[in-house]
Amino acid sequence: MSDQPIKRRKFIAKSVQAASLLALSSSAYAIGGCTADTRKLGIALLGLGSYATNQLAPALEHTQHCRLAGIVTGTPSKIGAWQKNYAIPDKNVYNYDNFDSIKNNRDIDIVYVVTPNALHMPFVVRAAEAGKHVICEKPMEISSDRCKTMITACEKAGKKLQIGYRLQYDPYHQQLMRLGQKQEFGKVKLVNTGFSFYGVNNDNWRFTDAKLSGGGPLMDIGIYSLQGVRYSLGEEPISITAQRYKTIMDKLPDMEETICWQMEFPSGAVANCTSSYVARENYIRVSSEKGVFGLEPAFSYDGLEGYINQGVMPPQTHIQQAAQMDAFALNIKENTPVIASGEEGLRDMVIIEAIYEAARSGKKIIL
Amino acid sequence: MSDQPIKRRKFIAKSVQAASLLALSSSAYAIGGCTADTRKLGIALLGLGSYATNQLAPALEHTQHCRLAGIVTGTPSKIGAWQKNYAIPDKNVYNYDNFDSIKNNRDIDIVYVVTPNALHMPFVVRAAEAGKHVICEKPMEISSDRCKTMITACEKAGKKLQIGYRLQYDPYHQQLMRLGQKQEFGKVKLVNTGFSFYGVNNDNWRFTDAKLSGGGPLMDIGIYSLQGVRYSLGEEPISITAQRYKTIMDKLPDMEETICWQMEFPSGAVANCTSSYVARENYIRVSSEKGVFGLEPAFSYDGLEGYINQGVMPPQTHIQQAAQMDAFALNIKENTPVIASGEEGLRDMVIIEAIYEAARSGKKIIL
Numbered sequence: 254m255s256d257q258p259i260k261r262r263k264f265i266a267k268s269v270q271a272a273s274l275l276a277l278s279s280s281a282y283a284i285g286g287c288t289a290d291t292r293k294l295g296i297a298l299l300g301l302g303s304y305a306t307n308q309l310a311p312a313l314e315h316t317q318h319c320r321l322a323g324i325v326t327g328t329p330s331k332i333g334a335w336q337k338n339y340a341i342p343d344k345n346v347y348n349y350d351n352f353d354s355i356k357n358n359r360d361i362d363i364v365y366v367v368t369p370n371a372l373h374m375p376f377v378v379r380a381a382e383a384g385k386h387v388i389c390e391k392p393m394e395i396s397s398d399r400c401k402t403m404i405t406a407c408e409k410a411g412k413k414l415q416i417g418y419r420l421q422y423d424p425y426h427q428q429l430m431r432l433g434q435k436q437e438f439g440k441v442k443l444v445n446t447g448f449s450f451y452g453v454n455n456d457n458w459r460f461t462d463a464k465l466s467g468g469g470p471l472m473d474i475g476i477y478s479l480q481g482v483r484y485s486l487g488e489e490p491i492s493i494t495a496q497r498y499k500t501i502m503d504k505l506p507d508m509e510e511t512i513c514w515q516m517e518f519p520s521g522a523v524a525n526c527t528s529s530y531v532a533r534e535n536y537i538r539v540s541s542e543k544g545v546f547g548l549e550p551a552f553s554y555d556g557l558e559g560y561i562n563q564g565v566m567p568p569q570t571h572i573q574q575a576a577q578m579d580a581f582a583l584n585i586k587e588n589t590p591v592i593a594s595g596e597e598g599l600r601d602m603v604i605i606e607a608i609y610e611a612a613r614s615g616k617k618i619i620l
Numbered sequence: 621m622s623d624q625p626i627k628r629r630k631f632i633a634k635s636v637q638a639a640s641l642l643a644l645s646s647s648a649y650a651i652g653g654c655t656a657d658t659r660k661l662g663i664a665l666l667g668l669g670s671y672a673t674n675q676l677a678p679a680l681e682h683t684q685h686c687r688l689a690g691i692v693t694g695t696p697s698k699i700g701a702w703q704k705n706y707a708i709p710d711k712n713v714y715n716y717d718n719f720d721s722i723k724n725n726r727d728i729d730i731v732y733v734v735t736p737n738a739l740h741m742p743f744v745v746r747a748a749e750a751g752k753h754v755i756c757e758k759p760m761e762i763s764s765d766r767c768k769t770m771i772t773a774c775e776k777a778g779k780k781l782q783i784g785y786r787l788q789y790d791p792y793h794q795q796l797m798r799l800g801q802k803q804e805f806g807k808v809k810l811v812n813t814g815f816s817f818y819g820v821n822n823d824n825w826r827f828t829d830a831k832l833s834g835g836g837p838l839m840d841i842g843i844y845s846l847q848g849v850r851y852s853l854g855e856e857p858i859s860i861t862a863q864r865y866k867t868i869m870d871k872l873p874d875m876e877e878t879i880c881w882q883m884e885f886p887s888g889a890v891a892n893c894t895s896s897y898v899a900r901e902n903y904i905r906v907s908s909e910k911g912v913f914g915l916e917p918a919f920s921y922d923g924l925e926g927y928i929n930q931g932v933m934p935p936q937t938h939i940q941q942a943a944q945m946d947a948f949a950l951n952i953k954e955n956t957p958v959i960a961s962g963e964e965g966l967r968d969m970v971i972i973e974a975i976y977e978a979a980r981s982g983k984k985i986i987l
Contacts, residue, residue, distance in 0.1 A: 442896070523865045532907035
C-alpha cells in the first residue's frame with residue numbers, strides 16, 4: 254500500500270487526462286483492499302497534558318490520513334475520559350511500563366511524544382525500537398547529543414521522525430518561506446522577531462524544572478522565532494550573540510526570564526530576536542531589498558495575520574496540527590522526506606546551545 | 621514681557637474666577653504693547669537642507685508662538701526662493717561669515733541649527749554668543765564632549781537650548797510616556813523597537829562622511845528608538861550591549877550599516893533595538909505586566925498609528941515640528957524648563973557612545 258500514492262502522483266503528472274485518471278486512482282485504494290478507515294494511520298498520543306488534550310486530539314478529528322488510535326499515559330485517572338471522548342479501545346491504552354508492548358499493536362503506526370522536553374529522548378527511542386514512526390513535540394530535546402541519539406534510533410529502526418513544528422505546515426509560514434527563499438523582494442536583509450508571553454506559572458514544569466525543560470522561553474517559544482528566521486532565509490546562521498536577563502530571582506530556577514539573540518547569515522542577513530516570559534509579543538518581520546513582509550500574530554495556534562508590504566496576506570482557515578500530522582502520515586505512506594525532520598530539530602538545538610553559550614560567555618559564537 | 625505668562629498662570633491657578641481673569645490676562649499682552657504679530661518669536665533657520673525646506677519652514681506657517689523670520693545659509697543660490705516664499709527681508713538673511721552680526725537683529729529670537737551633525741557645536745556656540753536662544757537638530761552632536769560645550773555656551777549666554785526631538789511633542793509619543801511612566805499597565809518589562817529604512821544614497825553626507833555624521837543609522841534614526849525607550853520607561857539604562865553589521869563594504873565608510881543594541885534598566889526592564897540603512901521597520905512596542913501598547917508607524921513625520929492592547933489610540937492631527945517650536949517659544953516667553961533640553965540630547969549622546977563602544981568591543985558596557 255505504501256507505494257500506491259507515489260505511483261498515483263507520477264501517473265497524474267504525466268497524463269493529459271488528469272481528471273478522469275484521478276477518478277480511477279481514487280478507486281485504486283479500494284481495489285487494493287484498503288477502506289477509507291484503515292488507510293488512516295493510527296496515532297498514539299504519549300503524554301496527555303494540555304497540548305495533547307486541547308490541540309492534538311481535537312485536530313485529529315480533522316485529519317485525512319491519520320487518526321487518534323491510542324493513548325500512552327502515566328496518569329490512570331485520565332484514561333476514562335479519553336476512551337469515552339475518542340472511542341479508544343482498551344487494547345490501545347498504555348502506561349509507561351507496558352508501553353514497549355505497543356510493538357505488537359497493528360492499530361498504532363505512529364507514536365506522538367508530547368511529554369516534557371527531557372523525556373522526549375527515552376520515549377522516542379522506545380517508540381522507534383517498538384517499530385513505530387515517531388512525532389516528537391518541540392523542542393526536540395534538551396541537548397544536541399540527545400537529539401542525535403533520537404535520530405540514530407529512528408534510522409536504525411527504519412522509522413520516520415517528525416518534530417512537532419506545526420508552523421512549517423501553516424500556509425502563512427509557507428508564504429514567509431516562499432517570499433524569503435525565492436527572494437521575491439530581493440535579498441532578505443533583516444529579520445526582527447519576538448515571541449513572548451507574560452505569566453510564570455509555578456504549577457508547570459516549564460517554569461520550575463530546568464532539568465525537564467532545558468531552559469526558559471528560548472526553548473519553549475523563542476524556538477518559533479528561530480525557526481521563522483531560518484526558513485524565511487533558507488540559510489543557517491554563521492554567528493550568534495545573545496543576552497539574557499532575569500528580574501524574578503525566586504522563580505525560573507536555572508532559566509532565563511528574557512533572552513535576546515542576534516544571528517548573522519552567510520548572505521549578510523541579520524536577525525534580532527527576543528523571547529520572554531514577562532512580555533507580550535508575537536511577530537516576525539522580514540525586511541528585504543525591495544519590500545517587507547511578516548506576520549503578527551505570527552506563532553499562535555490560530556488567528557494569524559500576514560502582510561506583504563502595504564497589503565494583507567489572504568486569510569487562511571487552517572488547523573496547523575492536523576496539517577502537520579497529515580503531512581507526516583503522507584510521508585510514511587509515500588515514503589517521502591519529512592519536512593520538519595529530526596535533523597531540522599537537531600539544527601535548532603545546536604543553535605539554541607550556541608545562543609545559551611553566547612549569553613553565558615558574553616562572546617560571539619561562530620558556528 | 622517674559623514674566624507675564626508665568627504670573628498669569630499662577631494667578632489663574634489661585635483664582636476661583638478663572639474665566640473672567642483669563643479674559644483680563646489675555647488683554648494684558650496688548651496693554652504691555654505687544655501686538656499678536658510681535659509676540660511670535662522670530663526664528664532664523666541655519667542650514668537650508670531638505671529638513672529645513674520641507675519640514676521646518678512649512679511647519680512655521682502653523683505655529684502660534686514663533687514665526688520664520690530669517691535664514692542663514694552658505695548657499696547664496698537658495699536665498700531668492702526663500703525670501704520670496706516666506707517674505708524674508710534682506711536684513712534677516714545671513715551667511716556663515718556674517719552670521720555673528722545676528723546679535724544686533726531684534727527680529728531674531730531663536731536660531732534653529734539644521735546643519736550636518738558635526739557642525740552643530742560651532743553654530744550653536746556662535747548663536748548663543750550672539751545672544752540668541754537655540755534649537756539644534758538631532759542628534760545633538762557627534763560626541764558627548766561637544767554636547768557639553770554647547771550646553772555650557774548656552775548657559776553662559778543665559779539662553780535656552782532645545783534639541784529637535786519633534787516626537788517628544790507628539791501626542792502619540794506623549795501617550796507612550798504617560799502609559800509607561802505612570803505604569804498604567806503595571807511595570808514595563810520589555811520594549812522592542814526598530815527604526816530603519818532601505819536606501820544608501822551616496823549624494824548625502826549622512827552616508828558618506830562619518831566626520832560629519834558621527835556614525836550610521838544609530839545616529840540618524842536609531843536615536844528615535846533610543847528616545848522612545850527612555851521616555852516609555854522614564855529611566856536611564858544601566859548596561860548596554862550592541863552588535864554592528866556591514867555587508868556593503870564600498871559604502872558607509874566608518875559607519876555601521878545595521879546595529880542592534882540592548883539596554884537594561886534599574887527597574888529590570890529590557891529593551892532590544894535595531895536600526896539599519898538596509899531594512900524597513902518603524903515601530904515601538906512596550907510590554908508591561910498587565911498590557912501592551914505601542915506605535916507603528918512610530919517615528920515618521922505624520923501618519924503615526926498607536927494601539928493600547930487590542931484597541932486603537934485615538935488618531936491625532938498634529939504637526940510635530942510646529943508643536944516642538946511652539947513649545948520652545950513658550951519656554952522662552954514663560955521662562956520654563958525645556959523638555960527636549962540640551963541635557964536630554966547629551967544623555968542620548970552618552971548612551972550612543974556606549975552603544976558604539978559595546979559594538980566595537982563586543983563587551984557589555986556598564987553605565
